[in-house]
Amino acid sequence: MSYLEDSRENGDPVRPGEQWFFYWKTSAALWESRILQFPKTEIIFIPLYWGFHAESAAEWDFGRIQSERDLVRLVQLLTQHGRRFCWVLPLSPAPFFPNGGVPAFAARTLSIAREGVLMASLDRDQNLNKMLSFYEPKVYGAFTGFLRAFEAFLTEHQVQSPVWGAEFFYLEDGHKISFLEDWSVAFDHGFSRYVRQKFPTGTGLADESDLKTVFRSEVSSLFLQSAESVLTTYWMGKMPVTVLGSSPRDCIQRSMPSGKSQLSYTRELVHLYMHDQWISSSLLTNTEKKDLLPFILADQFSSSDAEEKFQFQLPRTDLTEEYRPFGVVEIFSKDESLRKMGLLKFLDDNYRSLYQFSDSFAFTNEWVQGSQHKIKLFQGGALDRLGFAQILKLFMLGQRILLDVQDLPLELDKRLQVFLIENNIKNQTLNFVTAISVFELGDGRLITFDGKKLIGKPEQKNFWHQIFKYFNLTQPEVTMDDDLFSFWKIRSTSGHELNYLDVRRVNFYNPTSYKKHVTINTKNHFAFLRAADSLRASAKSVSQRVEVELLPNGKISLDFGHYEEAPCR
């Protein structure tokens, strides 16, 4: 192991939400100066390179043997300088650790990607980190050994810092793939053992690939549950983290003289933002984090976003004078049928970057209030009783719900009918491509439709147009090329903006090498207030629209005052 290799300057300031301190890369003598380089107000994340602490299979060192493993000193320095910090415990191979984090004594089988290539990632110091399979029984044994030793260390030294578990992912062709996905012989052997144990009389007609998915998920749960049960008082939860530039394809591309383009990185960042994913750009070199990338990272994955994500602050509910991310639609499904039924195309054409996907929702007061303005789309096939009850509650709380009833379990369908009768809610039904039912309760709107009937239909565009027309969303209309990107934010008005209901900011980025134009039609609900933070870009206001010119790698922010809220219908 060599030290003093961390090439990051000043704690990598281009990424405020990503204060990851790679203590094992820096000589312990330099820790203090490194820590002082981090902005004082921001949380420092300390990834636990657990393999680095293995002195032998039975002995874990936190500083007794090697000073670079001295976590007591690290904690003392952080505390002495008043820094907030949390540990990040990998629950999968992590691409910024040698061996993916696995200790040398347990490193036996290299992890293999679906295409058959070894899983390896180039880090920002141009080291090639090879991932070791987590399906090797020795790895799990080592992991639990580390957990016990780490818990004893935290207890002995009364370290009161939280621990977040992290499963790491890479992006390939728009798909998020876990570093736990592994096609190595270690996986195959583990799977055979699992099948023999679970299905002693044979698997019958069960599909092998489905069984492999279940096995993978059970192994993932095993690592998570072990961490949860050992680190009980310190444990915060599991955070999925997608690491930019870490896929097998990225490894090849980043090794080329041309590298991976800024356009590709930007596209991925937008995808991750829309899928509510937390990211790490820790593998990227300063040369790769150039042009617009630092701005997008700082603007859209900021420190306050990190604080909210890692529960250092409560989710923002009421609007404040600080900008926060804004969207109009939230989709609780990743079903490919959304694309087939034309919804994603419609949203891309009309509400680009104003919709987000979520895996689940935490049904808390903060979440309900904070997302009141968003139309929420659910698919019946993915719902259970609890989730369905919460959707009905959202409707009663005045929210706008779109429910695709294809594959809605019969039990839930009956529950819906009973709910409507009990609450004496009348519905309006109409047939347009599919049977649509509209229910109203106070401000609440519930629209049910059968998405299956939209698939492949030429009228699908008109269908979505009519549905969204009913919701009467007020939003400036943006016309721009596919390889330009935008993000919306919202804030409350300040003292001199009382004519407006709120202020919306849109950030435009042009990561291409061409000059591009954007037109924003403000319609009758928005007034252009100002342009800000422009870089190689300009904007001019022409009756009810704003015209923007963005040179290559140009960016600009535009503020609009929202001055009229039309009621629903």
Place this chain on the structure above:
Amino acid sequence: MPLTLIYHFRPSESLEASFVPASYRVVYFFSDQGFLEQSLLQEMSKSVPDADHDLLSFLSLDDLRAFGSRVCQEVGSGEVRLISIQDYNIGVDGARDLKGFQAVFTKFGETVVNEEASKKKGFLGKLFS
């Protein structure tokens, strides 16, 4: 501008009712300027009879060589290096850093020379001459 093609060999399989022949599937195909467009590769694969154009899968190593050579002609490259996944993995296993990783693409595999390139320049050759 040399090209690199990484392929996955799958041996033939006799399933219950059918026989699946051996195949050589293209996993990555790139130059030092980046990955080649999938649509271009699919189009070029049409020059090889019996290839699976969607999956970019070929029945023999000779077919794969012919395909590589055809792509060389199209983009004006002098050669393509064909590296099997097994060789790629051996190389990656032995590499420690960027330099070692880049060396995988020059140390392993076999080179197919595009004879036409010396006689005729493709569009990239014309550009960079």
